[in-house]
Amino acid sequence: MEQAWPHPAVRVERRRVDEAESRRANGPDWDRYADEYQATHGTFLGDVGFVWGPEGLTEDDAGVLGDVTGLDVLEVGCGAGQCSRWVAGQGGRPIGLDLSHRQLQHSRRIDAETDVIVPVVQGTATHLPFAEGRFDVVFCSFGALQFISDLDQAVSETARVLRPGGRFAFSITHPTRWSFPDDPGEAGLVASQSYWDRTPYVEVDDSTGVVAYVEHHRTVGDWVRVLAGHGFALVDLVEPEWPEGHDRVWGGWSGTRGRFTPGTAIFVADLRSG
Numbered sequence: 124m125e126q127a128w129p130h131p132a133v134r135v136e137r138r139r140v141d142e143a144e145s146r147r148a149n150g151p152d153w154d155r156y157a158d159e160y161q162a163t164h165g166t167f168l169g170d171v172g173f174v175w176g177p178e179g180l181t182e183d184d185a186g187v188l189g190d191v192t193g194l195d196v197l198e199v200g201c202g203a204g205q206c207s208r209w210v211a212g213q214g215g216r217p218i219g220l221d222l223s224h225r226q227l228q229h230s231r232r233i234d235a236e237t238d239v240i241v242p243v244v245q246g247t248a249t250h251l252p253f254a255e256g257r258f259d260v261v262f263c264s265f266g267a268l269q270f271i272s273d274l275d276q277a278v279s280e281t282a283r284v285l286r287p288g289g290r291f292a293f294s295i296t297h298p299t300r301w302s303f304p305d306d307p308g309e310a311g312l313v314a315s316q317s318y319w320d321r322t323p324y325v326e327v328d329d330s331t332g333v334v335a336y337v338e339h340h341r342t343v344g345d346w347v348r349v350l351a352g353h354g355f356a357l358v359d360l361v362e363p364e365w366p367e368g369h370d371r372v373w374g375g376w377s378g379t380r381g382r383f384t385p386g387t388a389i390f391v392a393d394l395r396s397g
């Protein structure tokens with residue numbers, strides 16, 4: 124939750140924020156953060172690499188997308204397109220979508236550096252600019268879903284652009300983390316707020332009063348319910364363990380916490396046919 128990069132002085136609030144306000148805040152926030160994000164995490168992610176989260180679980184090891192050879196694949200919240208570039212390397216046909224123009228500029232930079240080119244489009248998860256049934260697979264690696272208010276609309280859009288039987292896989296902060304301070308140290312092991320309180324985490328620019336960053340929380344049950352409500356059948360819920368000897372600290376993720384509590388949840392669901 125709390126942001127570590129240079130940004131306007133903010134005060135933290137917990138209050139309702141609608142989809143328009145979330146998007147107005149998070150687009151510019153990711154534009155501001157993109158350079159720092161890619162400089163800090165780019166090597167760990169790998170230019171042509173697919174990592175599901177700070178634990179370092181790769182799609183090579185997780186295999187939750189299945190064989191993507193010859194498939195049309197949409198990555199929502201693609202950032203610099205590292206995961207989509209991995210999909211291209213496996214013989215898939217990826218397209219990336221992201222809210223942040225600056226993240227997409229990094230994607231173009233890495234395209235040029237690697238010669239593995241991912242077509243990308245600027246847009247939002249709640250209004251996918253694609254025809255019905257355009258994709259076999261839609262995925263997000265920590266992209267978009269926890270930053271949007273209107274999750275129902277985003278999952279509805281995902282179902283619309285997927286072909287029947289298509290796969291939807293996404294990683295998010297593990298919902299149980301909401302109960303704990305976003306602190307990689309021992310303070311992050313002591314529950315301090317209700318798991319069931321869905322009131323969004325909001326940062327407000329102190330000088331202007333404008334919302335500068337928003338994160339939304341849903342319980343595990345909320346996620347299962349929204350997937351089922353749009354015709355998805357849950358196939359798996361992967362909770363990567365913190366690997367022995369993995370000493371990376373990424374925001375609130377660390378070995379100190381990872382040894383005791385899950386930091387990432389990967390939902391895997393298939394769109395029912397007919």
Ligand SMILES: C[S@@+](CC[C@H](N)C(=O)[O-])C[C@H]1O[C@@H](n2cnc3c(N)ncnc32)[C@H](O)[C@@H]1O
Nearest residue numbers: 153200201202221222223247248264266267270
């Ligand atoms: C944590 S980054 C993950 C990026 C990439 N998947 C990775 O692993 O590096 C989250 C991404 O979601 C994007 N994002 C946030 N809100 C979004 C929205 N409403 N629609 C699409 N993308 C969004 C951000 O711009 C950012 O690039």
